[in-house]
Amino acid sequence: MIQGAQPIQKIIAAQKRNEAIFRVVAIAAVAISLATLGALLFDAFSDGLRRLDWQFLTSFPSRKPERAGILAAIAGSFYVVSLTSAISIPLGIGAAVYLEEYAKNNRFNRMIEVNITNLAGVPSIIYGILGLELFVRMMKLDRSLMAGALTLSLLALPTVIISAREAIRTVPSSIRQAAYAVGATRWQTTRDHVLPLAFPGIMTGIILAISRAIGETAPLIMIGALTYVAFLPTGLDSPFTVMPIQIFNWVSRPQKGFFECAAAGIVVLLILTLMLNGLAIILRNYYQRKFSVRSL
Amino acid sequence: MIINSSSVQIRKIKENTVQAILFGCAIFSVFVTAGIIGVLSFETFEFFREVSIIEFFTDTQWTPLFTQKHFGIAPLLCGTFLTSAIALIVAAPLGILTSVYLSEYASPRVRRVIKPILEILAGVPTVIYGYFALLFVTPLLQKVLPDLPGFNALSPGIVMGIMILPIISSLSEDAMYAVPQSLRNAAYALGSSKLQVSFKVVIPSAFSGITASFILAISRAIGETMLVAIAAGQMPNLTLNPMESVMTMTTFIVQVSLGDTQTGTIEYKTIFAVGTMLFLLTFGLNIIGHKLRKRFREVYA
Structure with missing residues (x-):
């Protein structure tokens, strides 16, 4: 027995050592991703803040890096994303409500569901190809704000649908039954009870979809958003550029000065997307806490 | 009434x-x-x-924009495969370690802090990753590998790995989280350590879910555009050497649409042929990935 006790202690010691080693390795792995995010932020801000000033925010692009600015791109991004939201949010919420509240569990509705999951995985550049053929060529919208917004709407739609469905699903069914019990119709129940309760969750998904739309580059290059735009968009048929395309254009220039412009543009874009992401996360945490209290 | x-x-x-x-x-x-x-x-x-379909799949050159036209998609497939493979080599071990740590080891407080940060990593616009790969990671790698050219597959591949890491870590963590506690308890009752439970019980039980996360992450890497368009170069190159400049399918599509290509020309149609390849690849991977995820969920439902 005493002889046997020795190896057991050894095994336990070895296990404890392995545990400690694993903890270090795992924390290192987590640290690598955090460090990369840190390096990315530091790199962009240290290069970009030098260039980022009022002149940069209020100027049009220029052949001279020190006179170039991002105004046209900020305006373009704002218009495109507003239009995209106006199109994809109602469509997306409508689809989510149908699938969660109305659809029977039959073959056809399951096909719609599978289809949405698959659409969410289609590379964004493929949406650009679709937009190029459908909106730019067949609908003759040309390289316009409208063509860009329609293309991004199709891209954002699956994200909006999926997150809205998740939000609707968290609404307890007792609330629906209470509404039905006092004679409400299905739509009344949905409009007056389910949607208001699911609203914060739906908002979270919408904000994430918008933040992704602001950063989208490839599909808009496909439909021919321009890289040199020295005016503000004048209407739905106006040519336009957006921030990520302007940044891409500056990164692809050989002159060093434009790299600084790119970095400054990245700072603007990063601040916007990080703020939106942060807002979504805060909203979700608040919402989760609220719901867990309600279920008590 | x-x-x-x-x-x-x-x-x-x-x-x-x-x-x-x-x-x-x-x-x-x-x-x-x-x-x-x-x-x-x-x-x-x-x-x-x-263009004959045989040439498309067997020719080793891709030069549709030159006067001497060749339409062999192999160099583009090769470039796409190379950058995605590097990304997976980076993301798979880091993703698994992160998800084991978050699901089995970390306290709820640590999880609450780290998970949103990882989500932010997935939310950074890819054009910013491109800038980061070209102007930060490549110069850094050049200090270790002096022969590394300014455009190469290695640097965007590594950055892409960090970019797809949140997909792997969050989907794998979901899968590990879904493994019933009873399985863990049974292993603990037999005297297993936490590490043994994690690697001999939880990971094998969540295996199809973890595989699904890899497949969905590869699909994302294959479709990624701006990162490789900025940092990997614009030269179709039939190579598996990560130190060389390569062109992916997505980069080619961007290159054509940046130029003044008239609709109806053969150059214009190449976008769609390459796009179809890209669509079929990602679509196939997504279907397999979601099937695996679904099967995994059913096992522990």
Whole structure:
């Protein structure tokens, strides 16, 4: 027995050592991703803040890096994303409500569901190809704000649908039954009870979809958003550029000065997307806490 | 209260109208898929009327924008494969370690802090990753590997690995989290350590879920555009050497659409042929990935 006790202690010691080693390795792995995010932020801000000033925010692009600015791109991004939201949010919420509240569990509705999951995985550049053929060529919208917004709407739609469905699903069914019990119709129940309760969750998904739309580059290059735009968009048929395309254009220039412009543009874009992401996360945490209290 | 029949009827009409509108919203997504498949297949069919399908798959050169045209997609497939493979080599071990740590080791407080940060990593616009790869990671790598050219597959591959890491870590963590506690308890009762439980019980039980996360992450890497367009170069190159400049399928599509390509020309149609390849690859991977995830969920339902 005493002889046997020795190896057991050894095994336990070895296990404890392995545990400690694993903890270090795992924390290192987590640290690598955090460090990369840190390096990315530091790199962009240290290069970009030098260039980022009022002149940069209020100027049009220029052949001279020190006179170039991002105004046209900020305006373009704002218009495109507003239009995209106006199109994809109602469509997306409508689809989510149908699938969660109305659809029977039959073959056809399951096909719609599978289809949405698959659409969410289609590379964004493929949406650009679709937009190029459908909106730019067949609908003759040309390289316009409208063509860009329609293309991004199709891209954002699956994200909006999926997150809205998740939000609707968290609404307890007792609330629906209470509404039905006092004679409400299905739509009344949905409009007056389910949607208001699911609203914060739906908002979270919408904000994430918008933040992704602001950063989208490839599909808009496909439909021919321009890289040199020295005016503000004048209407739905106006040519336009957006921030990520302007940044891409500056990164692809050989002159060093434009790299600084790119970095400054990245700072603007990063601040916007990080703020939106942060807002979504805060909203979700608040919402989760609220719901867990309600279920008590 | 008397309910008269006409108000009931109005109510019914209203209900049916709303339902029809909502159904329209849902069915719209099917039209989008139909549109994608329709557009891609129509123009790809046109493309293969001019270029033989055998040349497309066997030629080793891709030069549709030159006067001496070759239409072999192999170099583009190779470039796409190379950058995605590097990304997976980086993301797979880091992703697994992160998800084991978060699901089995970390305290709820640590999870609450780290998970949103990882989500932010997935939310950074890819054009910013491109800038980071070209102007930060490549110069850094050049200090270790002096021969590394300014455009190469290695640097965007590594950055892409960090970019897809949140996909792997969050989907794998979901899978590990779904492994029933009873399995862990059984292993603990036999005297296993936490590490043994994690690697001999939890990971094998969550295996199909973890595989699904890899497949969905690869699909994302294959479709990634701006990162490789900025940092990997624009030279179609039939190589598996990560130190060389490569062109991916997505980069080619961007390159053509940045130029002044007239619609109807063979150059224009190449976008759709390459797009079809890209679509089929990602679509296939996504279907397999989601099937695996679903099967995994059913096992522990």
